[in-house]
Amino acid sequence: MKRIYMDNNATTAVRPEVMEAMLPFYKEHFGNPSSVHWAGRETGAALEAAREKVAKLINCAPAEVVFTSCGSEGDNLAIKGVADAYRDRGNHIITTAVEHPAVLNSCKYLEKHGFEVTYLPVDGHGMLDVSSLEAAITDKTILISVMWANNETGTLFPIEKIGAVARKHKICFHTDAVQAIGRVPVDVDAAQVDLLAISGHKIGAPKGVGALYVRKGVRLTPLVHGGHQERNRRAGTHNLPGIVGLGVACELADADLRNTAQRLSAMRDRLEQGLLAAIPESQVNGHPTMRLPNTLNISFNYIEGEAVLLFLDMQGIAASSGSACMSDLEGQSHVIDAMGVDPMMANSAIRFGLGYDNTEADVDQVLEILPNIVKKLRDMSPFYHERDAAKATANS
């Protein structure tokens, strides 16, 4: 059985070029980049070279890049770090109802410590209304945190517009760009973003490394206190191989961003059209056009998403129902919920995240297999049968 991995929003395989670049830094060049001797100098240079590559992808100065261990840490550092550093100015934070748990749970933690948080709603496409964001600003607002792209639906937020509003009101603007980076162009300067979190393992770098962009002049209390690494913004011995890998992954992303985006969105669109055509009463969750090129979130009414995923899995196809870090939990996605999707539709939502390695043959295979799975599960579903019965009555 050919295995097809279509869960690249959860994590990606390390790209071969990335692996090759990292390998020398485990056993051969293993020095602590903070050490002053030969072993540290070798890796110190590699550290700064990687920083430059990350900076180039998002168009910032290398000194504005803080290496972290993952996207979640970046979000926590940005939100708690700004909250603590700007506490004298106010205690109000604005975010959205559809953020990743790393953002939402950082905000909930701050709510227990004297902060007030506004969670802005989204519309049926998962889209945010910038004027409602501006209306939510008070003279106590010290931080706006809005994700660049939603991880479950792929909906892209109007980051440049939000950046302009934040700048106008002189409020720090953090964006969780973990899903956006490497998939759509990201320019912190054009977008007037002050902080931006990325994660290596979503773009072909390994797990265990990420970065937070922190605009020069933005005050930030560290999350991890200790040594003087990262200009006192993040202590702990650098994950040198991981950082080197992140650098190369950013460089690769920079080089083929447009090509990859075009290729993946063409495949994604074919998958989407094929499924909608083959499976009646299905619907796409997310924005029709403002969407990540690789993401398809789709619902098949009357059945349950977990059962669909299980059947797909048994046929070698890896997809998911929302964020991996929530998947061991009961209950529906807070994102699909916030979009006001009908609960039964919401229950069947599954997410395909296409990636670098996917091929047209993969799409063919999903198109062949999935409609049968849906049919089988609908045949089992009492709701589906009652619906037929209801129709029959109506027609008689």
Add this chain to the structure above:
Amino acid sequence: MKRIYMDNNATTAVRPEVMEAMLPFYKEHFGNPSSVHWAGRETGAALEAAREKVAKLINCAPAEVVFTSCGSEGDNLAIKGVADAYRDRGNHIITTAVEHPAVLNSCKYLEKHGFEVTYLPVDGHGMLDVSSLEAAITDKTILISVMWANNETGTLFPIEKIGAVARKHKICFHTDAVQAIGRVPVDVDAAQVDLLAISGHKIGAPKGVGALYVRKGVRLTPLVHGGHQERNRRAGTHNLPGIVGLGVACELADADLRNTAQRLSAMRDRLEQGLLAAIPESQVNGHPTMRLPNTLNISFNYIEGEAVLLFLDMQGIAASSGSACMSDLEGQSHVIDAMGVDPMMANSAIRFGLGYDNTEADVDQVLEILPNIVKKLRDMSPFYHERDAAKATANS
């Protein structure tokens, strides 16, 4: 020129067995361990297998192991996490003046947020007096944090005795065991420790992974909020290759702890004796017997440590002057300072940290090279000459 690496307290090379175990988890088995499909199940099993290996080395239950990104994160999580979770019980923390910056700076951060911290002094050997610790306890004390082994001198603290005191007073006891793990036996149960931080890159696992032991029943506010990883104690996609590597490194450490310790301490002792014999007016900083088997901190009066290190480096020998993460900074070691070492002696302190790969030939080479370096620098030092003059005057 043969390169000799004797800075294994700063970081170690990844051991070959560790590397081999990690390799399949970058490109082949790369699934997110939180995913429910085949790609996640493969890595989910590897994650739990690694957890068991870590647990075995420190004698705890696997569920008590929380994977982190480094030792600093573990210290921050333990200290800030307990401080926040037990804030209702009190606001007093006891630690020592010679902790790693990850502990000291976490404490300083808490001091800005309403906590009071007692920094216990140490004696000339860097040793702590347990009765002074017990005397410092108040009814507001919620945490004791004392390192297992000091990173600069190797001095081993009386952890079992401190554990007994903490348990008697029902106070959480955290120990930073980053330098101790894999070098001396560590048993959280025998030592009555409640939290214990370790770091992969000090024991032949890669940089970017660590673990915090959290005794069952101990409350802990997360440092990184987000998804449900690590039973809600540490969010963020798992660094699976790193975690697998940490597991194997712990297994290896467990298997040859006593042999390695014996071998390294024999080499270390020969280095120590050889240097003391060859270089008059030199002294060892640290405890004569209660000391890590691999660590030698030694001062050569009248000269400056940085100059010694530079000469050693030019001859291919990597050693250090205290912790790597402080080494870009001016000024003396807070550890040597706290021991009351005479400032000029303190200034010349350098640290050798022997490791798995060191050989007797390495020791020979240092014994051959270092006395000449010291001689050369002393010949340059006004303090040295004035001392000779003083002696001459005294003798005339």
Add this chain to the structure above:
Amino acid sequence: MYSDKVIDHFTNPRNVGEIENADGVGEKVSSSCGDRMKVFLKVENDIIEDVKFQTYGCGAAIASSSMMSELVIGKTLQQALDLTNDQVADALGGLPAPKLHCSNLAADALHEAIKNYQETNA
């Protein structure tokens, strides 16, 4: 995450469907997840001759439904009433903790169907 037995019953669920003119029909909706199961019975001389089910739910719910049907076909009504949710889960080789509630649908819906049979034939 799931045992081989769960996967087997999920992949090839036994006794899916509907019994026309069933002697008893019952259903149960999970209060925790909204999933739903409907059970149809054919009863003769106090013996369950046939069971069919329809389930809207996760893999565990579907497998539990299937296992339940296998466990009670040919049994007396009393034996079927004695069947517990735990027994269904055990027969599947266990379920992951967060999925235990899913097996509750099966025995509960069965018992509702028996109650319905007893009421209509009282």
